[in-house]
Amino acid sequence: MSAVSVQAIVGAAPSPIEAPDVDYATISPLLIILGAAVLGVLVEAFVPRAYRFVTQIAVAVVGVVAAFVATVVVGAGLDTVDGEVTGRGGPTAMGSLSVDGPAVVTWAMLLFFGLLGVLLFAERRLDGGLSAFTSQASTPPGSADERHATRLRIEHSEVFPLAMFALGGMMFFASANDLLGMFVALEVLSLPLYLMCGLARRRRLLSQEAAMKYFLLGAFSSAFFLYGIAMVYGYAGSFGLAEISTAVSSQIGGQNLLLAGMALILVGLLFKVAAVPFHAWTPDVYQGAPTPVTAFMAAGTKAAAFVAMLRIFFVAFGGARWDWAPAVWAIAIITMLFGAIASIAQTDVKRMLAYSSIAHAGFLLVGMAGLTSGDGVTSVSAVLFYLVAYGAAAIGAFAVVTLVRDAGGETTHLGRWAGLGKESPVLAVAFTIFLLSFAGIPLTGGFISKWSVFAAAWDGGAWPLVVVGVVASALALFFYIRVVVLLFFAPPQGDGPTVAVPSPLTWSVVAITVAVTIVLGVLPGPLLDLVQQAGAFVR
């Protein structure tokens, strides 16, 4: 820029900036959740200690339910948009958010997972009146300091506002319409989760190690994502997904910048969804984190990150699909096979569920690689259905893990679970239903969701992925059946597992997730209609 033009800019009279036109009613679910989080921080500051835990539960539950109602109202009022593909709703808040069909469905899904998570966080009957979260993470377990804290009823209730912040970040992530907003959302959802992973009361060092690993690898992946954003900005000259899409389809500038940017953004997002080879943090974090947090994180992060990934790659990089699709194919194949094979070798229930989560990321990538749109099962609708079915079963399975205990807290070694079917038939049947759903057995939600992602991939010509997917499912089935046999037919070790008697909170989570898993398998019609009516992303 020459000296003359600099002076011209400095010398010009400043013109008023046009105030952005924000439709607050449309983004009200997001505002309610973030408002509940801020209110939760104030509750921490002002409500006396004895009432704090209960008040926090009330604030979180009321916030989530109110946001869910607002989401339903917003979703019912979305206008239909007719373009190349049918969509609903559209960008709001000066194009920084896109409240379209998939975004609203994801909001409802995340709020449902959030409510189940809050119910699990609130459970205090399992550990002698104490929650799963330590009040003072720096005191050694069993020390005099800790007994003192327990006697004073010092409790950790910050986990509720933290969960609300994470939930708000997830909702923002799934609906952000520009890359900068997506990065902010990614951080808002990740930072509270890093913290929540390190709060376990039992096995505290393992939990803190998990938080550290998650933080370091998460920060690493955020850096990849940010670097990719910078390159894509250099290519397209804008952060907006619509503007990037225009730049990609008109093929301006050097393609190398675009390719490098897409690759880095893909790596950053694949870290979050735990796809191989970016999965290394998953087993350690899922095992170390307090089990209620693992449940919330497994369902919520995967849903938010997958919808954001589909939005970026379908909306912004849709014109360059033949450049990124081969990478997604390759990663889907190794993720499905690795997840299925590695879970066979696991002896710890939480690690086994973590590897199963990795395998499911592979199946979801199959749906994405199908690239189908239009009528029938689209990639977006298949992935949305899959996320609901997987999330519900994952939360339910981790809720069962919180109940199988011995003197040291949860007993997660698979060998100790032998004979659970005799000890507590109800719980063993519930866990079996979740495992069968993970395996994709008919009459469970997992079957319909696997069928829909495979159908989307088949229609899009990705039949090799479908073949590998079926092989990986068969491999995983072998393992899940082995666990079911262990639960019902193996002789118990020693005294066998002890099943703690929880409050109605955990029971209702198990009951709701079992019901959702079975209803989605027997009567998938209503949800399939909903995700298909949600249509495509609107930019």
Add this chain to the structure above:
Amino acid sequence: MTEYTPVLVLAAISGAFAVFSVLIAPLTGPKRYNRAKVDSYECGIEPTPQAAGGGRVPVKYFITAMLFIVFDVEIIFLYPFAVEFDLLGWFGIVEMLLFIATVFVAYVYVWRRGGLEWD
């Protein structure tokens, strides 16, 4: 290329300043060693030995530093707004007040939970 000349000149000056500072300090500065000086650098805590029994280490300085960062970030956003506050009109005022209110919530939390008490 000419528009990048100031950038290159600035980079050269800052590089030269860094090299100059590192080279001149050992030549001109006094050399008085004590225990604190040869310790490894840690923000306000003794790096070694660990507290007895691997227990608590004081985090007073850390809490103060975190609180400073909260207000530091607030000022980063307030400053450009304050320079041209009239360009955004009432919308800008309301947004900024909301922003300050949320930062204030964090401050109230630290204050009520004893983060401002040094001992």
